[in-house]
Amino acid sequence: MPKNSLNVSLKGADDIFSTEESRQEQQREQVQQIPIGELFPFKNHPFKVLDDESMQRTVESVEQYGVLSPLIARPRPEGGYEIISGHRRQHAAQLAGLDTLPVIVRNMDDDAAVLLMVDSNLQRENILPSERAFAYKMKLEALKNQGARSDLTSRQVGEKLWSVSQVSADANESERQVHRFIRLTNLIPELLDMVDEKKIAFNPAVELSHLDTNQQRDFLEAMNDTQNAPSLSQAQRLKKLAQEGHFSYDVAFAVMGEEKKDELDKVVIKNDTLRKYFPRSYTPKQMEDTIIKLLEQWQRKQQRRMNADLYRNERPDGVFFFCKQKEKTPMKNNVTRTIRSEEITIDVRICAALAANRGGEVYLAAIAPDMELTVITLDEAPDILPCFEEDNACLNLPNTSLLLCYNPAQVLKMGGKHYLTGPVILVRTNMDGEVISLTIDEVYLFQKYLESHSITLMADDQKLPCICID
Secondary structure (H helix, E strand, O other): OOOOOOOOOOOOHHHHHOOHHHHHHHHOOOEEEEEHHHEEOOOOOOOOOOOOHHHHHHHHHHHHHOOOOOEEEEEOOOOOEEEEEOHHHHHHHHHHOOOEEEEEEOOOOHHHHHHHHHHHHOOOOOOOHHHHHHHHHHHHHHHHHHHHHHOOOOOOHHHHHHHHHHHHHHHOOOHHHHHHHHHHHHOOHHHHHHHHOOOOOHHHHHHHOOOOHHHHHHHHHHHHHHOOOOOHHHHHHHHHHHHOOOOOHHHHHHHHOOOOHHHHHOOOOOHHHHHOOOOOOOOHHHHHHHHHHHHHHHHHHHHHHHHHHOOOOOOOOOOOOOEEOOOOOOOOOEEEEEEOOEEEEEEHHHHHHHOOOOOOOOEEEEEEOOEEEEEEEHHHHHHHOOOOOOOOEEEEOOOOOEEEEEOHHHEEEEOOEEEEOOOEEEEEEOOOOOEEOOOHHHHHHHHHHHHHHEEEEEEOOEEEEEEEOO
16 A cells, blocks of 8 residues: 655754743743834824923832833834833933833834824823824724725725724713814814813814814914903804804904803812912812811901901001191091190091990900001900910000010011011900900000001011011
8 A cells, every 4th residue: 555645844953842931931022122212202192291290200210210111112114113102101211311211012003003002091190182182083093994904895984983983982982072072183283282271171172173274263363362261152153153154353353252151150260270289188178178268267357357447547657546636637537635635636436446335345456567556356356366365475565554465476586676577466454464445545555656666677678567576
C-alpha cells in the first residue's frame, strides 16, 4: 500500500521550550519609555489642557511620584507618536521637567483612535460644554464611518440612527441632548467661549447656533453693547427672526436691550465666585449657613444704624446732636439748652430719650470709627461691642462716675501712647455699681472728651480714626 503523504509543520526550538507564561507575556501590550519630545497631541483634540489649580496638583503629584498611569499613543507616519489618551499627564510631565514618559503604543486607524480618545476623556469629572460638543461630534462621525465600512453596498439611515443611539448610551445622555450639544459646534469661537465661561446659558446657546456666522457676529456685538446675556425666550425669538429673514444688528440690539423679569426677581452668585471666600472642605450647606449668618449680622447692624438715625441731626461735622448756638442756626426738631454755661442746640428727640427716665429704658452713648456719636439702649450694647460685660476693659473719665468700655484687643500702641481703634460705649453707674441711664449733661461731657482725645492716624495710606486713651 502506498504511504500516506503527511504535511507536518515542525515548531522551532524556541517555541518548543518556551513556557505558556512567556508566550502570554509576548502578547501583552508593553509599556515603553518614550522621550517627551516625540509625543504629539491628537489632531483636533477637543479637550482643553488648562494650567489651572487641578493641573498644579497633577504637577505636584508627578514631581513626587512620577507618571503612574501610562499614556496611550499610536505611531505617526511622519515620525513620533500621536497621544490618544494622556494629554494632561503629558503637559504635567513637561511642567515637572520629566524627559521620558511611560507609553503604551498601539497601531490604530483614525476612527478607532477617535473612539478611544473620546471615551477616555469623557470619564473626567469636569467637562466644558465645548469639549463635550466636539467630542460627541467626533465620536458620531467615527461610528458612522465604521458602519459604512461594515456595509459597503448601502449606507442606510438606520446606521446613522444607531450611531446617535450608541453615543447617547455611552454618555448616559438622551439622543436629543446629544444633538443639542453637537449643535454648539456651529457657534463662532467667541460665543462658544462664553458658553464655557457660563456667560451664555446652554439652552439659549443651542438656539443661537441656528444663526449663520454673520448673524452670530451681529448678535455678539449687540450683546456687548447692551451688556446683557440672552434669555431662552430672547434666543428663540432671534432664531425665528433669522429664519424669517428679518434679522439684523438693530433687531438684535432691540431684543437684547429688553428688561428681563427674571433678573429683577432673583440674584444668582456663581459657585466659582463663592468658593474664593470659603475653605475647600466646606460643603454647599455650610456655605449657605455661613452666608445667612453673615447677612443676619449685617441686617442687625443696619437696623442699629436706622435706630441711631432717630437720635442724630444732620450736622456735617459728625457731632450728632450738639452744636453751639453761635455756630449753627437751630434746625427743625432742635431745642436750645444751656449746659455748663454753654448755649448749645440739642435734638429734641435726644432730650426726650434722656429726660427724667423713671423706671424706663437705660440709655448709653456709643461711638465707633464707622458710627457717629449716638445714643443706644442697654440691650444694643453687645451688638456694638460684642465683649460688653464679658472681657471688655473700662476707663474712668476723670472726676465723674462715667466709664468708657472698649475691647482691649482693639488698642494700638504707637509712640508710647495707646490708641483705641474700635467702638466705645459710655456707661454711668450708681453707688452700687449698677448701670443706670445717662443724662444730657453726661453725654455732653463725653462729647467734650472725644473732642480733646480723638485723632486720625495713617495706616497703609488709609485714615484710621482713633481715640487716645492715655
